[in-house]
Amino acid sequence: MSGTAARRPGPLLLGVRHHGPGSARAVRAALDAVRPAAVLIEGPPEGDALLALAADPGMRPPVALLAHAADDPGRAAFWPLAAFSPEWVAIRWAQEQDVPVRFIDLPAAHTLAAETGPDPDESDSVRLDPLAALAGTAGYDDPERWWEDVVEHRGPGETDPLGAFEALGEAMGALREAYGDGGHARDRVREAYMRQRMRAARREFGDAYAVVCGAWHVPALAARTTAAADKALLSGLPKVKVETAWVPWTHRRLARAGGYGAGITSPGWYAHLFAAPDRPVERWLAEVAGLLRAEDRQVSPAHVIEAVRLAGTLAAMRGRPLPGLTETLEAVRAVMCDGSDVPLALIEDRLVVGDVLGGVPDGAPAVPLQRDLTRRQRSLRLKAEARERELELDLRRDSDAAKSVLLHRLRLLGIGWGTPTASRGSTGTFRETWRLCWEPELSVRVAEAGIWGTTVPAAATAKAESDAAGAAELGEVTALAERCLLAGLSDALPAVLRALADRAALDTDVARLAQALPALARALRYGDVRGTDASALATVAGGLAERICVALPPACAAGLDAEAAAELRGHVDAVHGAIGLLDGEGLRERWAAVLRALAGRDRVPGPIRGRAVRLLLDEGRLPADETARLMGLALSPAASPADAAGWIEGFAADGTLLVHDERLLALIDTWLVRVPEQAFTDVLPLLRRTFGAYEPGVKRSLGELVRRGRSPKPAPGGAPEGFAPTLDPTRADAVLPVLGLLLSGPPP
Incomplete structure (x- = not known):
């Protein structure tokens, strides 16, 4: 080995702190001084075939070497590398000098076969932090500060490029003598394999090679052991077939201590120090x-x-x-x-x-699904970024609709690049807002999803069909049908609809039927916006609505307790909204008949009766006089106070009707005055919950009406004070253009 630096005989052992800029500078200085004939680096040997890509101009750190089990991509491990990582500096130095560079850590084939996570040592109860031990010995209470002072702040003019490595190696040797493996039991096997790779390098290069590894391993690699002893440690290890690839990484992921993070709390600062x-x-x-x-x-x-x-x-x-x-x-x-x-x-x-996101060359090995996803991202100009951002889509534009379809398909595959969120602007069905953030772990999700197909549409279709066949409940299938329409998976709809029809035919629980219908109605609504053929889905939704109309009245009169009544009242609201989205006047008439039946049956709990009356009134299917009559019956002295309070809760959900119809407010006021003292105490929490949910302006208006006394009761069929006796068509029509703009948004 050439060079002018005086050092001990044997291979050059460079113990480093992973992702340390000071270590990275020191490694380059040591390699420049000694100029070894080969460089061995701590990392899985399966990555040797990918090392040449590090020299590609398209490779921009931070990146990570991903290894996953071929038959189970979810079992994966990452080896992240930043521009300031000593290992990355060593790789690039070797490529610049045209000398061999190889990984020497325990193969991922063994690691992934034996463990379910990337770092099994996390479960050990007692583990030594060598940097903390050395910092404490030096009188520091913060190992980060100690490392900065002794390593990161070493100036470029240091005369001995190897002195720091030798001193750190001696310190680690003292720790290994005192603490053994320090609770890192797996390291004994890893170090045995590294020594085997070092023996192979010695046969090829003599001692003219360098090893770049974690400083903790240096004493074990320098120790004199026999090949037979190391072979015994490695015998019988389980093994799986492994696939590897380079994937982009982020500074933010390096900063995380758990999961696949590196625990580097200030990667942006470290990158600055190195650059x-x-x-x-x-x-x-x-x-x-x-x-x-x-x-x-x-x-x-x-x-x-x-x-x-x-x-x-x-x-x-x-x-x-x-x-x-x-x-x-x-x-x-x-x-x-x-x-x-x-x-x-x-x-x-x-x-x-920082939000730095690395890059990988186009020619880098990747699963076919990843290549297809990358192609679609570029075609749609939908760039993967580490920083969270919002994406506003107008589905009337072809490009935005294609972006929406891609994001929905990825969500169906479990690749959560985008999360739908509420739009701040228009609420029209053609608007979508997504929150996008590309996390490095999504590369694993893409690899996992690769079992379903080689392209995003084919994989999403196969996954949807499998989910439909394995769904246990009706609600799962209806939600899946909605997702298929949003994702434009027309090929998957037949299988999903068959599963939907089968489960709907067998399900007799009206609550589950009522939960399923709104998802189908939304799916039809969005299908219309996206131009998706959903005629078969409309047939299933109509049949489901008919079954609900038959089964709901008996279910509501079956002696429900307060909690069950509140749940069914919510289902009534949901079904009412869903039927409003479905085509067919006959179905709406059928549903109105169901509401009339619920409103007039004494055995139906008060919250449901009151809600049915309110829905009929809002639809214009119940005259004001009939509404007042039904309220009078519900609040009569013969009715129990609890049932009457429930009726009020179901009817006066938002309070606005009471502000504009003083007859109804008078009926509630009269009933409230007549409630016995003991019963009033019982119904007070329900009343407070009902009236407390009103908007501040509604509560203020009601308070003013009660304080000043009500106006004379209008004649039957008359209008409340402040309102004309009949509708003025001219004034009503004037608001329609503005209302259309509010509901539809600006033109494309």
Whole structure:
């Protein structure tokens, strides 16, 4: 091995902290000084075939090596690499110098066969944190601060590029002597395999190779062990077939401690430290000032200068060689944020962590479904981004409708790139709002979904058909039918409708039938907007509505308790809205007859009777006099106070009708005065719940009416005070254009 640096004989062991910019700079300096003939890196050997892609211009870290079981893509593990990761620097150095580079960690074939997660050591009860142990020995209470001081803040002018590695290796050796494997039981097997790969490298290159690995492993790799002992540790390990690929990664995912995160709390800061050629604190604070100015905060160059001085002063007071992230953020809070944590939180989110999303070359290996998804994303100009953003779609535009279809198909496949959310603008059915955020784990979901097909439409269709066949309840199938229409999966609808018809025919529970109908009605409504042929679905929905009309009245008169009555009242509302969306005047008439039956039966609980009366009144199918008569019967002295209070709750749901019809308000007032004292105490919670839900303006209007006394009761058929006796068609027609704009939104 050539070079001028004096060092111990044997291979060059470079113990690093994963994702440490100081370690990354030190690794490059050591490799430049020693210039080994080969580089071995901690990582799964299955990734060797993909290492050449690291030199592709389209490869932009952060990226991760994904390995998953071929027959179970959900069993996966990631090895993330950032631009400031020592392993990535070593890979790129080897490629630039045209020397072999290989992974030497335990194969993923064994790891995924033996474990169900990427880090089985998480379940160990006692695990040593070597950095915390060394920091405590040095008198530091914060291992991050200790690492920054001894490694990250090493200047580029250090004369001995290997001294830090040798010192860290000796420290780790002392820890291994005191703590053994430190609770990392799996490491013994991993290190045995690494030593085997090192023996193979020695046969090929002699000692002229370098090993880049976690500093914790250095003593074990330097230890003299026999090949037979290592082979015994590795014998009998389970094994599965594994597939690998490069996938984009994010700084935000690196910052997470659990799951597939790396636990690097400040990846954006680390990336800056690695990229800044000099004066990193000054350059960082200039970026902070730019971010704050973009948010309309007054930050001048004088603020930057003062923050640099304060950060340096804090570091000197604390005995630190250079200001770290702690001192820098404290200076920013004091000088640029006026002591407020609100703008500081923005800085921590955008710059300390960041939303950087890596990229992978087009030619990189990927499952066919991933390639098809990537092609569709580009065709639709729907870019995957790490930062959460909202996407407004107008389904009348072909491009927006295609985006909606793709996002719905991905959701059906369990790939939650987009989440539907409420639109802030128009509420028309042609509007959709999505919240998009691409998480690295979605690459695993894509791999899992690859078992259903090689393209997004084919996979979504196969998944929908399978879900329909395996659905246990009617509600699951109706929800699936709605999702199929939203996703434009016309090929899947026949199988879904067959399952829907079969389960609807066998289900006798009116509550489940009532829960299923609204989803079908919504599906038909959106199918019309998207131009989807849903005629077969309309037939099923009509048959379901007919069954509900037959079964609902007996179900409502079966001695229901208060909770069951409240649940059925909700179903009545839902069915009423659904039938309003279905075609067919005969069906609406049939439903109106059901409501009349519910409104006039004494055995039907008060909340349901009251709600039926209100729905008929709002539809114009019940005269005002008949409404007052039914209310008078419900609130008569013969009725129980609890039942009467329930009737009021069902009828006067929003209170607006009582404001405009003082006859009804008078009936409630008269009934309330007559309620016996003991019964009044019992019904008071229900009344408070009913009236307490009204809008403030409604409650204020009702209070004023009661306070000043009601106007004389209008004659039968007359209008309340303030209203004309008949409708003025001219004035009514004048609001129709405005109403049309509110409901339909602007033209495409």
